[in-house]
Amino acid sequence: MKFESDIPENLEEGVIESWLVAFEETMEIRLPEDYRTHMLRYNGGVPIKENYAVFDEDIADVLVDETIIIKSFKYLDNGEGSLDMQARWGGTDYIPKGIDIGSTYGGILMMSLATGGFGSIYHMFSYGEPQKIANSWTEFVSYLIDEDLDE
Secondary structure, rough: EEOOOOOOOOOOHHHHHHHHHHHHHHHOOOHHHHHHHHHHHHHOOEOOOEEEEOOOHHHHHOOOOOOOOEEEEEOOOOOOOOOHHHHHOOOEOOOOEEEEEEEEEOOOEEEOOOOHHOOOEEEEEEEOOOOEOOOOHEEEEEEHHEOOOOO
């Protein structure tokens, strides 16, 4: 899976990190290190434009109701980004201590910040229940493949 950065052009060095720290202070938690590193490098990021990022359930050995196609990931933007909204809204209500980290076609991606499943990734279609699909951000990304669905 390849990401394109969602960091605004001409942003001074260290700004994304200060936004991330402010987000964590508001949420009163430190995000998992692998997800923090990703956010600092890509600020959420987007799948490369020519392709779609698809969750490969065969590699993950997870049975899902239908193909999970990534639409976008949440980002930080001086308190106004889509991930920042989680701090104001208190996270998602679908999983314990969860935050919404991305959108899929027909669903959402969430990360658990609860002690027992800290960093686990969940997906939920709009018509279903949350389903754990990975134990960490790193594991989740390893299950994503770039696919040209227009062919």
